[in-house]
Amino acid sequence: MSTVILLTLTGLGLAALYFLIASGLSLVFGLAGVLNFAHGLFLSAGAYATWWAAPHVGLPLAVVLGIVAAAATGALVELVLIRPLYARHTEQVLVTVGLSLAGVALLQSVWGADARVFLRPAWASQVTGILGANVPDDRFLLIGAAVLVLVALLAFLRWTRYGLIIRAGVENRAMVRALGIDVRNAFTLVFAIGGALAGLAGILGGMYFTSISPGQGASLLIFAFIVVVIGGLGSITGSAVAAAGVGLLQQFVNYYGTAGAGDVSVVVLLAAVLLLRPAGVAGKAVTA
Amino acid sequence: MNPILRVAGLSVRLGGSHILQGVTFDVAPAGVTALLGRNGAGKTTTLRAILGEVPARGTVEYDGRAVLGRATHRLVRDGLAYVPEDRCVFAGLTVAENLRLAERVPDPDYALVHELFPELKARAAQRAGTLSGGQQQMVAIARVLLNPNRLLLVDEPTKGLAPAVVSAVATVLGRVAARVPVLLVEQNLAVVRKLADDAVVIEAGRVAWRGPADELLGDNETTRSLLGVGRH
Numbered sequence: 001m002s003t004v005i006l007l008t009l010t011g012l013g014l015a016a017l018y019f020l021i022a023s024g025l026s027l028v029f030g031l032a033g034v035l036n037f038a039h040g041l042f043l044s045a046g047a048y049a050t051w052w053a054a055p056h057v058g059l060p061l062a063v064v065l066g067i068v069a070a071a072a073t074g075a076l077v078e079l080v081l082i083r084p085l086y087a088r089h090t091e092q093v094l095v096t097v098g099l100s101l102a103g104v105a106l107l108q109s110v111w112g113a114d115a116r117v118f119l120r121p122a123w124a125s126q127v128t129g130i131l132g133a134n135v136p137d138d139r140f141l142l143i144g145a146a147v148l149v150l151v152a153l154l155a156f157l158r159w160t161r162y163g164l165i166i167r168a169g170v171e172n173r174a175m176v177r178a179l180g181i182d183v184r185n186a187f188t189l190v191f192a193i194g195g196a197l198a199g200l201a202g203i204l205g206g207m208y209f210t211s212i213s214p215g216q217g218a219s220l221l222i223f224a225f226i227v228v229v230i231g232g233l234g235s236i237t238g239s240a241v242a243a244a245g246v247g248l249l250q251q252f253v254n255y256y257g258t259a260g261a262g263d264v265s266v267v268v269l270l271a272a273v274l275l276l277r278p279a280g281v282a283g284k285a286v287t288a
Numbered sequence: 289m290n291p292i293l294r295v296a297g298l299s300v301r302l303g304g305s306h307i308l309q310g311v312t313f314d315v316a317p318a319g320v321t322a323l324l325g326r327n328g329a330g331k332t333t334t335l336r337a338i339l340g341e342v343p344a345r346g347t348v349e350y351d352g353r354a355v356l357g358r359a360t361h362r363l364v365r366d367g368l369a370y371v372p373e374d375r376c377v378f379a380g381l382t383v384a385e386n387l388r389l390a391e392r393v394p395d396p397d398y399a400l401v402h403e404l405f406p407e408l409k410a411r412a413a414q415r416a417g418t419l420s421g422g423q424q425q426m427v428a429i430a431r432v433l434l435n436p437n438r439l440l441l442v443d444e445p446t447k448g449l450a451p452a453v454v455s456a457v458a459t460v461l462g463r464v465a466a467r468v469p470v471l472l473v474e475q476n477l478a479v480v481r482k483l484a485d486d487a488v489v490i491e492a493g494r495v496a497w498r499g500p501a502d503e504l505l506g507d508n509e510t511t512r513s514l515l516g517v518g519r520h
Binding site for chain 1 (some may be wrong): 339341359360361364365370372376378379380381385388389390392431435
């Protein structure tokens with residue numbers, strides 16, 4: 001029983017990371033139609049900015065700076081590189097893949113290819129006993145952050161003007177424009193939000209893995225893309241459900257199966273969803 | 289009176305096809321100008337080119353200013369409103385959210401919308417995707433009526449609707465046209481007969497006829513040859 005509890009909470013912790021990355025990816029694709037392979041760069045920007053700033057300003061403020069840096073990176077990438085390419089999908093893919101590779105190379109050239117030890121709050125290193133299982137507290141940090149982000153995102157989409165524009169834009173961008181709305185501002189906003197969430201995922205990932213490395217964003221991004229597809233493009237709740245499914249499946253299969261079987265099982269789950277429900281868990285592109 | 293919209297030599301190529309080949313016509317500053325033609329003649333493309341939704345060449349003057357190439361949202365903010373073919377309501381949003389999204393002014397005219405479409409008030413919390421075709425058309429028209437407009441582009445508003453609903457939509461458009469000029473794409477000639485003052489017929493991407501609507505519809509031979517319909 002204690003093993004099941006530990007695996008469940010660890011799986012949900014991993015799912016929290018996947019959700020934070022996938023929700024931004026999903027919004028960006030759903031609204032702007034951009035398959036953003038550079039999303040991992042936003043994650044690294046948040047993680048490295050926090051790692052760099054923490055010794056100078058303390059961890060809490062460094063976390064805020066990291067999220068702001070990641071959001072700014074997202075907005076800047078949209079304004080400078082993506083905006084001129086909205087009608088050119090092949091070039092979009094080339095630019096975002098190139099940016100992703102260049103980002104990793106830049107981080108390696110500045111801070112080296114080796115992993116860097118990442119600070120985390122002292123309490124996150126402790127454990128809490130639940131029905132005989134000693135659960136590391138960082139799992140609760142990850143799960144709590146993801147739940148807060150999920151609630152905040154849904155509230156933003158449901159109750160704000162920009163949320164309304166994003167939900168409508170995911171359905172029909174041209175019609176949003178035909179109502180007199182400059183949908184490009186919403187594009188920049190979703191890139192900034194996606195960047196902030198990826199940055200938060202980078203920071204929490206640093207705390208979870210206790211280190212950061214230049215390639216961390218790219219490796220997490222693979223599973224985030226799978227979550228986006230399983231959850232349904234453009235759907236936040238779909239991403240949350242899919243992230244939980246992927247995280248739990250991966251943990252349980254890795255523990256009870258052979259090494260690496262968890263990753264394979266996720267790919268099998270993806271194939272099954274594509275065969276049985278091609279539009280994903282949400283079934284259609286909705287954002288709330 | 290100067291026309292509210294002047295289209296001259298409008299040309300559109302899409303996917304290797306020359307859809308519009310120098311379309312030229314004016315829209316009067318009052319009443320309804322009907323844009324007619326057979327399926328695939330280029331009527332919807334003409335509206336989309338005016339709105340800047342497809343790349344086009346030629347001249348489009350709106351209220352005396354050349355606007356071809358301007359961003360769609362800027363034209364709409366300048367009072368050029370659009371009711372698209374097939375309604376294009378946001379299916380996942382409620383009726384109230386569809387309307388709220390369309391608000392462009394601090395005091396949107398909900399009094400007019402609720403007077404013309406009282407049903408929408410009762411269905412405010414219903415998802416637009418679950419409405420009937422007629423109700424969705426009400427939402428599509430209501431979205432543009434919330435704001436002050438100087439010209440409405442309305443694309444096949446009665447398409448696929450039941451006869452009773454067609455009549456209701458035509459009545460509403462008639463009332464709207466008393467306030468704002470309308471460029472109306474419409475296949476239903478009874479509706480055109482009821483509403484239109486002027487008519488422009490497009491055939492294979494070119495203007496084949498333009499003039500008073502009653503003159504066109506009163507000429508059975510011309511109507512039949514240009515539109516493929518008419519009284520026998």
